Amino acid sequence: MILDHDVVVLGAGLAGMRAALEAARAGVKVAVVSKVHPVRSHSGAAQGGINAAIGKDDSWEIHAFDTIKGSDYLADQDAVEIMASEAPRDIIELEHMGVTFFRDDQGKLGTRAFGGASKARTYFVGDITGQALLYTLYDQILKAGVQIYEEWFATALYTVEGACRGAVCIDMLSGELHLLRAGAIIMASGGCGRVYEPSTNALICTGDGIALAYRVGAPLMDMEMVQYHPTTLKGSGFLMTEAARGEGAYLLNASGERFMQRYAPKMMELASRDVVSRSETIEIAEGRGVDDCVFLDLRHLGPEVVMRKLPQIHEMALDFLGIDMLTTPVPVRPGMHYIMGGIKTDATGATAMPGMYAAGECACVSVHGGNRLGANSLLDTLVFGRRSGAASANYARQVQPLTSGEDFLRSEQVRIAALLERPYEGETHARLRLELGTMMDRNVGVYRDEAGLQAALQTIQQLKQRYQHVAVGDKSRVYNQALTFVLELGYMLDIAETIVYSALTRTESRGAQSRTDFPKRNDAEWLKHVVIHSHDGQAPAIDFSPVSITKWPPQERTY
Amino acid sequence: MKWTIVVGRYDKDQPAGSGYPPPFESAAAKRYQTFEVDLPEHAMVLDALIQVREYQDESLAVRCACRSAICGSCAMWINGHANLACTSKLRDFTVDGKVTVESPPSMPPIRDLVCDMTPFWQKNRQVRPWLEGKEPVPAGEEYRVPNAAMENLIQEVGCISCGACLMDCESFAVNQNFLGPAALAKAYRYTADPRDAETRDRLKTYSEPDGVWDCTHCYECVQQCPKGVAPLEQILKLRRMAVEEGFTNNAGTRHAYAFAESVKDSGRLNELTLMPKSFGLLNIRAQLQSLPAAFNMARAGKLPPLIHKKIPGLARIKSIFAKVGGKFK
Secondary structure, X not given: OEEEEEEEXXXXXXXXXXXXXXXXXXXXXXXXXXXXXXXXXXXXXXXXOEEOOOXXXXXXXXXXXXXXXXXXXXOOHXXXXXXXXXXXXXXXXXXXXXXXXXXXXXXXXXXXXXXXXXXXXXXXXXXXXXXXXXXXXXXXXXXXXXXXXXXXXXXXXXXXXXXXXXXXXXXOOOOOEEEEEEEEEEEOOOOOXXXXXXXXXXXXXXXXXXXXXXXXXXXXXXOOOEEEEEEEEOOOOOEOOOHHHHOOOEEEOXXXXXXXXXXXXXXXXXXXXXXXXXXXXXXXXXXXXXXXXXXXXXXXXXXXXXHHHOXXXXXXXXXXXXXXXXXXXXEEEXXXXXXXXXXXXXXXXXXXXXXXEEOHHHEEOOOOOOOOOOOOHHHHHHHHHHXXXXXXXXXHHOOOOOOOOHHHHHHHHHHHHHHHHOOOOOEOHHHHHHHHHHHHHHHOOOEEOHHHHHHHHHHHHHHHHHHOOEOOOOOOOOOXXXXXXXXXXXXXXXXXXXXXXXXXXXXOOEOOEEEOOEOOOOHHHHOEEEEEEOOOOOOOEXXXXXXXXXXXXXXXXXX | OEEEEEEEEOEOOOOOOOOOOOOOOOOOOOEEEEEEEEOOOOOEHHHHHHHHHHHOOOOOOOOOOOOXXXXXXXXXXXXXXXXXHHHOEHHHHOEOOEEEEEOOOOOOEEEOOEEOOHHHHHHHHHOOOOOOEOXXXXXXXXXXXXXXXXXXXXXXXXXXXXXXXXXXXXXXXXXXXXXXHHHHHHHHHHHOOOOEOOHHHHHHHHOOOOOHHHOOOOOHHHHHOOOOOOHHHHHHHHHXXXXXXXXXXXXXXXXXXXXXXXXXXXXXXXXXXXXXXXXXXXXXHHHHHOHHHXXXXXXXXXOOOOOOOOOOOHHHHHHHHHHHOHHHO
């Protein structure tokens, strides 16, 4: 089947739904495609909150500066200015849509403290902020009557004369492939956490949109910048929100010392994430951890604060480790959490490819640079989701409708059919994915060096060879997840390769990229973005993009 | 540790036989397949299913994403009740050496543990699940509301739409049109929101048939909800709000009144007058329609006594009513 829309949004998390809402408001025919039901999207797992400088003693300039400092001066300052200055209106708009934000004594929006921020400017709903925003936006797109194709999985983007004009998707329930044609496509498919094992990300965070865009020629930027969150639960790797530290929780080493006083005497546990994750890694490496973990201690906060403001993490520690955080510190370690890099866009969400827009974690504006501040990701999704929705609607209006596409759909059907028929030779997607993920965590994690990255590259190339022999262990048409897992693995291998190439290219330490062989930040040579392009089966091509500096020249970064 | 998991397998694309109860009996055959997995002591049912899917049988279909009770994907029947697989410990659910998981028979099946959630999403849409903001919308700033009013809603905001409540809802089992626990909890969330302008209209709609009064208080939804949303409690709050707003001309309110009146007058329930009073004394048609059920009950020995006696010490009951106040003082 071929279906026509003005704007098609791939992904129905916060960025995708915000974009769809804005495009619908602009009066164009918009559809949202998601491989899961919208409310299952991983935006719902964001716990802590969303940043905006609304308070009297705060200003968007201070917010912008904190963000830029947090980014280790790699963020584009013009884009950060837009995000920080437009943040208040987006938060207020969400409040008007019905988000049940925490209030202060006057009934106004109340805040909590968060890492890397010099003011308490994080607005929140308990420790389920992402979920509250996600459901409110879902309710809003229902109200707006936006078409939703749920449990549709994208296999390829359709390009015509260098412009992005659609996507082929598998309808999971029937197994049929359809072509969604559009004037413009918005990539809002989220992050790629599963490239690493473990990760705080859901199993669905496989970077589909990043890889699809990359394959048709859209360049990716800052892909070496992979954020390790300082507090992920031992074993499972689940996220223990930064809001815990925002509310005053301590990080302790094996001897019960608040070790952050040696690394960030001013901000302590609330230094930015790259700094805290590195400090923990050093503590553990130097033998002051327990079972490769340090401890997150909530005991002194008391049951009132924990149960009212952090109930979800209390429940998770109890469920998955049997630990009651009211009485016992919980073991945590740094774990892959977020990718600052993604599809390169400008501040309207436009990518380098005509007709393709991107927003949210799959995009790179870049507002996070080398390290994203906590509670800036939800903000990123709303501001740039809104902007890309508006810009894509505008663009789509001027595009001629298509009559072509049947051949492309047929070629995708043939490709998928062939994949399903591939004989079993001993390779499975699960084994390859595990090998990829554990290798990435080991070689391309908090600390990196040339040897480890070269080894990673070799492993990825071997895995790519073996991938050609992975069979699909399910032959049914209905809800064939084995098929989508194999396709996802292909996306993840492409992304892993771009991460490693980019990390190899940047021979300095900045933000989340800590090269032990190049331990210093090098502004003279590296105050620029690494941009990576796919290159038809050969090694990717790399070039650079300047960092926009408006008001804040790079300084030494201390917390 | 070795664990045994029995999985209800099904593929609507592979027709043959039956195995599901009506209205799905024409569907394909459902069969049970046993798997052995090796997992740690604290492992969850979902860990076992993922283990099977990755290393034993890639054709096993199961929805899951976050693995930590946030995304709401993995609600299924575990040993005959709806639960989230990701927070159900194998240890707690192993009975006679095995755990049994399957798609809940109350929902249309699709594939293995994946059921069709359309009824759930449709009900959600039916309750107008969005804020109808009060005018004027404050320009450039938030609505001023007390934090307590927001916290009152957070119980429902915590709902992850897993559908466990609907899967095991006794009222939904006999009336597919019942709005159901999750949708009505959501209805409360917007009705009780001090920023919403449509409170009265909402209460009127929710008081109609298939709405708040169709809940039978079986507490399955409270029991099965993995997030403490307690949908029944939200339904009871909606009922109270509806009655206070004067939406009393319905079987549900009359039933509640008749119930209270009978207890106040005699200290016990007069089941013979309860039905006519609930339907409305002049609603002969509805009363006639309930006759077959009455005959069946009589045949099963469930007929209430024909002579309704007052209990001793009735004055004390009346004093309770006096103390509670309101309509029955």
